[in-house]
Amino acid sequence: MIETPTADKTVQMARLVRESFAAVETKAEELSQYFYGALFSASPDVRALFPINMATQRNRLLRALVYVVQMVDRPEELTTFLSQLGRDHRKFDVLGRHYDAVGVALIATLKRFLKDGWTPEVEGAWVTAYGIISKIMREAADKEIGPAWWKATVIEHRLASRDVAVIRVRTDQALPYRAGGYVSVEVPQRPRMWRYLSPATAPNADGTMEFHVHAVRGGWVSRTIVNHTRFGDVWRLGPSLGALSVHHTESRPLLMIGGGTGVAPLLALLDEMSRWKNNPPVHLFFGGQRPEDLYALDQLRELTITCPWLTVTPVTEEGAIAGGDRGTLATAVTQRGAWKERDVYVAGSPPMIRATIAKLLAAGTDLARIKYDPFTLD
Known part of the structure; x- marks a missing residue:
């Protein structure tokens, strides 16, 4: 059982996590490659959960780590973010043992790159931090009773500029989301290569959503969406994520x-x-x-x-x-x-x-x- 640390221990844990991560952050690419190598070697079955091309996934790992490290002593924000992430990960059929495997690989990676900086205190801080992270994500996933993903059929695709496409889809059942949020998207041309897109329209009664996609140079998925999406394509959409929202009682400009x-x-x-x-x-x-x-x-x-x-x-x-x-x-x-x-x-x-x-x-x-x-x- 993971116990929530006291306020004093949380401050110390946050300091140790931030300081140790800062020491290896400049080796981001090497760190990501080693992490996934360790993860797939120890748990080969986990590889099937990831896309063939891992470049974006490695960047995503680093960004997630940076974001979590920034919020490690802000439990309310961290819980909101990780709960959303846990619910979103249901679409990958993630199991409890997968969380354990990720934790082992993460600790092994940090130990290798920190070298002499990997002290018992630093190890304890990271073990505690990851225990909290995985607990929040698992509990959020276990409590969710809605679909892990929704089907959405493309009903319109047009170029808004040379490298920006506007795509409208209609979901097969209501996907609850808030204006200002985003969802993960998988297109049939790029299986398992999920990307985050923000709807450009607020929720409506007919189940349609509009997305704006920029064809990024070298982007496997974005260029495919812009140039090769066709009427009738069936996308998969993950649950709503994000914290941008405006309440109707808002009075501040x-x-x-x-x-x-x-x-x-x-x-x-x-x-x-x-x-x-x-x-x-x-x-x-x-x-x-x-x-x-x-x-x-x-x-x-x-x-x-x-x-x-x-x-x-x-x-x-x-x-x-x-x-x-x-x-x-x-x-x-x-x-x-x-x-x-x-x-x-x-x-x-x-x-x-x-x-x-x-x-x-x-x-x-x-x-x-x-x-x-x-x-x-x-």
């Missing part, structure tokens, strides 16, 4: 910052808010490298006509656009101040999210007011 297809979850939030009678002021900055990258700008501008509480500012790094700003999103937003009176929602690629949050904090924005899902995009 909002600042939304969306980079590229990262605007999708923000569009879903705006779609939901457009159905409410009263809304606080919302200022949305929509950014891209070039004007043609702002594929959803016309849609956003049309929304401002029926939603007087919404202001939209386009931002481009190269080339000018009418009524827009030039530069990075982070610069365009922060040159107007710290936005201290607003709750801030940030969505986009991981580098864009990091750069924007760093600029906001430097400008004086309260971290507690910034909302983002750092684990959404691959």
Whole structure:
């Protein structure tokens, strides 16, 4: 049985976990490769749960570790994240022994790379931390009674720009999700290569969902979705994840910052808010490298006509656009101040999210007011 550590022990555990992880973080690729090698050697049957191409999976492991390490002493946030992850992992048919195998491989990997830094105290901290992680995930999975995944049929596929596709699907049964969240997606052309996508529409009665996908250079799945999705394709969707949401009683003004297809979850939030009678002021900055990258700008501008509480500012790094700003999103937003009176929602690629949050904090924005899902995009 894993016991929850006391407050003092939690602080010590968090310190040891963070310090030891920082010592090996620069060897991320080697660490990930060794971890999966150790996992598959000790438990060969686990290999069947993963895709043939492991490049993205190795990156995902590191990002998950970084995120968990950041939250190790913030139990409420950590529990929410891990509970969602545990429910999502049901689609892989993960068993209790798989969690045990992952724990053994993780400890073996850290021990190898930390070398002399692997002390009994550090080992105890990681064993305790992983015990808490796996316990939360297992319990959440065991309590879930809904489907592990849903079937969704493609009913529309169109190119919104040269490398962005808009895909609409209809699920075979209601998939409960919240506007601003994301789901894992598996397409028939790339089995077992699940990717996270954010619906660009709020839940509706007809079971349709819209996704915006950017064909990433070298992206096995994204390029396939953009270029090879066909009407009638059947996707598999995992359960809803994420923490971005706006409550209908919200009274604080909002600042939304969306980079590229990262605007999708923000569009879903705006779609939901457009159905409410009263809304606080919302200022949305929509950014891209070039004007043609702002594929959803016309849609956003049309929304401002029926939603007087919404202001939209386009931002481009190269080339000018009418009524827009030039530069990075982070610069365009922060040159107007710290936005201290607003709750801030940030969505986009991981580098864009990091750069924007760093600029906001430097400008004086309260971290507690910034909302983002750092684990959404691959």
